[in-house]
Amino acid sequence: MILFIKLLLAHLLGDFIWQPNSWVADKEIKKHKSIYLYVHILLHGVLAAIVAGEVSFIPYAVLIAVTHGIIDLIKLNFQKAKTKRTWFVADQIAHIIILIAVVMLYENKGLIYFWQNNEFWILITGILLVTKPTSIFIKTIISIWSPESQNSHQDNSLANAGNYIGILERLFILCFILTAHFEAIGFLLAAKSIFRFGDLKEAKDRKLTEYVMIGTLLSFGIAIIAGLILQALLLQLP
Template sequence: MILFIKLLLAHLLGDFIWQPNSWVTDKEAKKHKSIYLYFHILLHGVLAAILAGEIRFIPYAILIAVTHGIVDLVKLNFQKTKTKRTWFIVDQILHILILIGIVLLYKDEPLNFLWFNNQLWILITGILLITKPTSIFIKTIISIWNPESQNSHNDNSLATAGNYIGILERLFVFCFILTGHFEAIGFLLAAKSIFRFGDLKEAKDRKLTEYVLIGTLISFGTAIIAALIVQALLLQLL
């Protein structure tokens, strides 16, 4: 289980945290000719090898890197503008299944867990999961709707503010659940609703209201699910 958590952490770092948008754009434009595709593949292999913490895991890390590259190449060559959302989901599912397969292949060999105890590995991975990866997931899921009005170019909101607000609210929910303060989640949701009420009232756009509501519920829901899973895993290790 801990090996999978470490490999999932390596995947989150390589696919979301340490992969700049410029790499993604270049890969989509040049596909197999993009040098950043191979940087990306190498990064996944190195992260998997380092976080696994065993020299004997290096061949498996190479296997992770190679299979990751194959899956990415398939996605890059077959995805279209209208199917990006579907290919994103398929891509992530395949990567996770590969990691599970690697763990099953390696499970009978001993691992030397370096640096952190098992509880901290689980906690770090859970926190990382609800930041940028979840933001991208939510954006991908709700991209099917386009609530922007004709006056959207006059929007005076801060650049990327919504993204950071979402990350912060998920971190708060995560912390509230792990510390046993479920009632604080209701307070946070009510506070956000009050602050958003003015914008939604001025917009006079039902689509925008529904769009914000769906995004908020998905954001809170993923944070709650992630926190409950982390809490259950931590209890198993006690």
């Protein structure tokens, strides 16, 4: 685990802290012809070797550098102005997966390590449950109520913002329960209520207020139940 943390630190330094915007702009224009692309690749390899602190890790640092360059080249050649955000997320996920794979390879752990790890399966199932599946469940349950004013206010909000807010709040609740910080759930609910109060007051619509409250309480309730079940299952593991 500590090796992954070190490599993640190296990645953050190389991709964000020590990569000027001028490098990024040059790479986007010149792509594989940009000298900064290769400086960037070399930087990642050097940083990985340094943070690992082992001579035996040097070949793996080279592997990280090469794969980092390949991933960046794919992003540079396929991203468009409208898809930059998508490619940025995909790029970062790919880099993290490579780091995990390198750590497992270096420590002689194959995919079987995760396959046989009961804690991994419990956590990944719980995390997945409180994301999109719960959003669909809540949307289906409260679809029997459809405040007329809700549609009139949708134009003033970000696309799918409510869905993403719900997913994030449930993930936070899951983390709070698993780390035994139950009091933080109250602060989260209070914070959301404060931010929502202005919108609901301005709308002056009792049906909309009730609609939002039902959705919020369902979201919090499902997340809390899921967190408690996860906690109980994890405590039962040997």
